[in-house]
Amino acid sequence: MMKVGGYVEVMSKSYDIAVIPGDGTGPEVVTEGIKVLKSVSGRCDFNLKFTYYDVGGEHYIKTGETLSDETIKSIIKQDAIYLGAIGHPDIKPGILEKGILLKLRFELDQYINFRPVKLYEGVDTPLKDKGPEEIDFVVVRENTEGLYTGAGGCLKRGTVDEVAVQESINTRKGVERCVRYAFEHCKRRNKKKKVTLCGKTNVLTFAFDLWERVFYEVAREYPDIETDYAHVDATCMWMVKNPEWFDVIVTDNMFGDIITDLGAMIQGGMGIAAGANINPEGVSMFEPIGGSAPKYTGMQTINPIAAISAAQIMIETLGESRAASMIETAVIKVLREDIKDVSAGKMGYSTSEVGDLVVAHIEKND
Ligand code: IPM
Ligand code: MN
Numbered sequence: 001m002m003k004v005g006g007y008v009e010v011m012s013k014s015y016d017i018a019v020i021p022g023d024g025t026g027p028e029v030v031t032e033g034i035k036v037l038k039s040v041s042g043r044c045d046f047n048l049k050f051t052y053y054d055v056g057g058e059h060y061i062k063t064g065e066t067l068s069d070e071t072i073k074s075i076i077k078q079d080a081i082y083l084g085a086i087g088h089p090d091i092k093p094g095i096l097e098k099g100i101l102l103k104l105r106f107e108l109d110q111y112i113n114f115r116p117v118k119l120y121e122g123v124d125t126p127l128k129d130k131g132p133e134e135i136d137f138v139v140v141r142e143n144t145e146g147l148y149t150g151a152g153g154c155l156k157r158g159t160v161d162e163v164a165v166q167e168s169i170n171t172r173k174g175v176e177r178c179v180r181y182a183f184e185h186c187k188r189r190n191k192k193k194k195v196t197l198c199g200k201t202n203v204l205t206f207a208f209d210l211w212e213r214v215f216y217e218v219a220r221e222y223p224d225i226e227t228d229y230a231h232v233d234a235t236c237m238w239m240v241k242n243p244e245w246f247d248v249i250v251t252d253n254m255f256g257d258i259i260t261d262l263g264a265m266i267q268g269g270m271g272i273a274a275g276a277n278i279n280p281e282g283v284s285m286f287e288p289i290g291g292s293a294p295k296y297t298g299m300q301t302i303n304p305i306a307a308i309s310a311a312q313i314m315i316e317t318l319g320e321s322r323a324a325s326m327i328e329t330a331v332i333k334v335l336r337e338d339i340k341d342v343s344a345g346k347m348g349y350s351t352s353e354v355g356d357l358v359v360a361h362i363e364k365n366d
Helices: 024-042 057-063 069-075 095-107 172-189 205-219 232-241 252-267 307-318 319-339 351-365
Strands: 002-004 007-009 013-020 047-050 080-085 112-118 136-140 152-154 163-166 194-199 228-233 248-251 272-277 285-286
Touching: 013 024, 024 047, 024 080, 024 232, 024 307, 024 319, 024 351, 057 095, 069 095, 080 307, 112 172, 112 307, 136 172, 136 252, 172 194, 172 205, 172 248, 194 205, 194 232, 194 252, 205 228, 228 232, 232 248, 232 252, 232 285, 272 307, 285 307, 307 319, 307 351, 319 351
Parallel strands: 013 047, 013 080, 080 285, 136 248, 194 228, 194 248
Antiparallel strands: 002 007, 112 136, 112 272, 152 163, 272 285
C-alpha cells in the first residue's frame, strides 16, 4: 500500500516472471500461455512483467554456454519462471539437461516436482473403462536428490575392467520436506485424503528405510489423512489397473520421473501434462512436460494446453487462485467442447487457435 496525497491507495499486485521459451516447440506453446495469462491478469487486477531469457540448445550452439551465473543471478530475483522446453537433437544427451534444467532445479532448491494427473472430460485415455472420476491424483516427486545429484563416478572407462557407480543420495532433511509437502498438499486438496508412499523397501533397504520411517513419522501429524505404501513396480501396475486408488503419491526423484510419464499418458498425453518445480520458500519453475518435440517446430500443430495449464499452476502458486480457476474452467471447456483429439496435428486447430479458444472462453465466462 502507498499513501498518495493523504489517501491510501491499494496498488494492484505485480509479479515478475522469467520466461524461458527455450527450444523446439517451446516458444510456440509459451506464446499461448502468455496470451492466456494476459487475459486473466487484466480481469483479476494483477500485473505480470515478463522478462525473456535466451537459454537453451540454440543459445548453447551459438555461445557454448548453458546457463551463466549472471543469468541465474537475474532469474533468482524474479517471482517465478515460465519454461517452454529445453532439448536439441544435435546436442549430446546430458549437456542441456544437467547444464540448464537440473542446474535451475538444484541452484534454486526447487525441491518438489509437482505433477497433477487429471483426466479432463472429453479427453481420451488409453485405460479401458476409466474416466475423469477415476483419474485424478497428483505425484509429489523429490526434485533435488536421489539418483539425480551426479554422485558417483567411473573407473577405467572404455576398458574391460570398467566400473560405473551412480549413487542415490537421500538426506533426512530432503526426504522430510518432500513428505511434509505431500501431506500438506493432500490436506489442501481435500479429496480422498490419502497419501501413498511409492518406494522399493524390499530391495533399496537403506534409502527407502529412511523414506518409510520419515513418512510414518510425518503422517502422525495428519491423523485425518490415510496412509498407504506401494512398491514402484506395483505403483505402475495400479496406475493402470486402479488409478482411482490414488490421491497424492510421494516418491523419490528417479521413481517420480518414471511414474509421471506413465501418469501423463493416462491423462491423455504430453499435450496435456503440466508440471512444476517448486521451492515453496523461493523461486519456482513451471513447464509443460512434453519436451521440445523438434519435429513439430514452427508448424503450429503442437497442443499448447500443457503450457497453459503450467501457467495456471504458476499463478495458483503465486496466490492468484481466482485467475487460476478461470484458466482451468476455460481449459475444461476447450477440451470438452472444441478439441476432438489432443495429439499434435490432430486437434483440428492450430496451436495459436487453441490459445485463442481458451481466451474466448475466459472472456465469455467473465
Ligand atoms: C522431467 C524430465 C527431466 C528429468 C530430464 C529432461 C532431465 O524427464 O522433468 O521429468 O529427468 O527430470
Ligand atoms: Mn521425466
